[in-house]
Amino acid sequence: MSQPRGRSRWWASAIELDSADGTEPDARFTFANERTFLAWSRTALALVVAGLAIVQLLPPFPGVPWGRHIIGTPLILLGSAVAVISYLEWQSSQRALRRGEPLTRSRLPQLLTVTITVIGLVAAALALFSAVTR
Amino acid sequence: MTEPADDIEDADPGLARERTELAWTRTAISFAALGGVILKSHTYAGIPILVVSAVIWQLGRLARAPGQGHARPRHLLLITVAITGVSLAALVISFLGSGLGGFG
Numbered sequence: 001m002s003q004p005r006g007r008s009r010w011w012a013s014a015i016e017l018d019s020a021d022g023t024e025p026d027a028r029f030t031f032a033n034e035r036t037f038l039a040w041s042r043t044a045l046a047l048v049v050a051g052l053a054i055v056q057l058l059p060p061f062p063g064v065p066w067g068r069h070i071i072g073t074p075l076i077l078l079g080s081a082v083a084v085i086s087y088l089e090w091q092s093s094q095r096a097l098r099r100g101e102p103l104t105r106s107r108l109p110q111l112l113t114v115t116i117t118v119i120g121l122v123a124a125a126l127a128l129f130s131a132v133t134r
Numbered sequence: 135m136t137e138p139a140d141d142i143e144d145a146d147p148g149l150a151r152e153r154t155e156l157a158w159t160r161t162a163i164s165f166a167a168l169g170g171v172i173l174k175s176h177t178y179a180g181i182p183i184l185v186v187s188a189v190i191w192q193l194g195r196l197a198r199a200p201g202q203g204h205a206r207p208r209h210l211l212l213i214t215v216a217i218t219g220v221s222l223a224a225l226v227i228s229f230l231g232s233g234l235g236g237f238g
Binding site for chain 1 (some may be wrong): 136147148150151153157158160161164168171175187190197203204206207210211213214217218220221222225226227228230231
């Protein structure tokens with residue numbers, strides 16, 4: 001934070017919070033924002049674990065090569081997307097708290113709903129296809 | 135400040151500090167569980183995850199410390215980086231590692 005301005009590194013904007021900007025919010029709000037981020041992080045970790053478990057532990061779909069990968073890989077990618085987006089949303093919420101602006105609505109619930117629905121439909125289609133063509 | 139507060143609500147309004155510390159602990163336990171499971175088959179991936187879990191546990195205790203009520207971007211970024219790393223490892227394991235009964 002104390003490094004000279006102008007020669008900012010690529011990650012500087014990621015950890016910078018414009019401490020000079022606005023006023024320090026009530027600690028309760030800061031803590032609540034932090035807990036929300038942590039809750040999304042656990043969700044992200046669970047998605048990654050679920051994807052890995054599907055690929056590694058599920059018995060293979062007969063007649064569908066790479067069937068488990070088709071279901072598991074998107075879950076792993078979704079997990080890392082949730083991890084990154086939840087951090088960006090934490091940052092923008094903290095900024096809004098400092099400035100006394102309204103909080104922006106999170107896009108994560110919609111992303112999670114749409115992606116998991118699609119993955120579920122694909123999984124159902126794979127299971128049916130595998131059962132029919134066996 | 136020097137006298138202990140009569141009411142817990144004065145020292146920790148809404149128990150926000152305590153709830154935040156517990157949230158960090160839950161996150162650390164999630165990492166520990168994953169690290170323990172992965173350790174069995176992929177030791178090289180499991181040990182770093184367990185180390186991260188211990189670090190997160192300690193960062194959570196810091197959330198409870200007096201005078202700590204400010205935003206801590208670096209600590210949170212560590213978690214995001216750790217999960218991104220875990221998902222990269224998961225991709226490598228799922229495409230190169232040996233699963234149950236070959237492909238399909």
